[in-house]
Amino acid sequence: MTTATLQKPFVIARDLDAPRELVFKMFTDAEHLRHWWGPKGFSISYITADVRVGGVHHYSMRMPDGGEMWGKQVYREVTPVSRIVLVNSFSDKDGNLTRHPMAPVWPLELLTTFTFDEIGRGKTRLTVTWLPINATDEEYTAFDQMRDSMTVGWTGTFEQLEAYVATF
Numbered sequence: 001m002t003t004a005t006l007q008k009p010f011v012i013a014r015d016l017d018a019p020r021e022l023v024f025k026m027f028t029d030a031e032h033l034r035h036w037w038g039p040k041g042f043s044i045s046y047i048t049a050d051v052r053v054g055g056v057h058h059y060s061m062r063m064p065d066g067g068e069m070w071g072k073q074v075y076r077e078v079t080p081v082s083r084i085v086l087v088n089s090f091s092d093k094d095g096n097l098t099r100h101p102m103a104p105v106w107p108l109e110l111l112t113t114f115t116f117d118e119i120g121r122g123k124t125r126l127t128v129t130w131l132p133i134n135a136t137d138e139e140y141t142a143f144d145q146m147r148d149s150m151t152v153g154w155t156g157t158f159e160q161l162e163a164y165v166a167t168f
């Protein structure tokens with residue numbers, strides 16, 4: 001069996017004290033995304049979000065050291081207030097796929113699923129599922145070795161989202 005055959009997705013969730021309609025809107029409006037998207041310490045310097053099947057979310061993040069990192073997401077499924085499925089990649093400023101700037105064997109594409117589940121009046125469980133697609137065994141191995149880093153990154157992103165939705 002190859003590594004790809006044994007691959008397990010990365011899954012992380014956060015319960016938010018906000019209605020799922022609001023949490024979903026935070027993911028589908030570029031002006032909201034600008035305020036919380038990305039790891040802690042990063043800021044958004046460019047963002048678009050054409051949230052529809054085939055649409056693209058393209059963004060640039062300014063890293064704490066001043067460097068720039070571009071990303072691109074292509075939407076595969078958008079089910080209002082409950083689910084978004086997309087292909088997540090690093091890119092250049094023109095939207096062409098690129099390698100992770102700090103991890104050269106990171107998978108080029110990740111199938112990403114966001115689910116928004118109502119867990120009580122005015123509360124939402126946000127779950128993120130990542131799985132490499134079209135990846136080599138070496139890329140799957142790199143993905144598996146970065147699980148702790150992914151947990152830290154998503155935890156910081158969730159904290160920023162949680163603080164932002166609290167302002168509404």
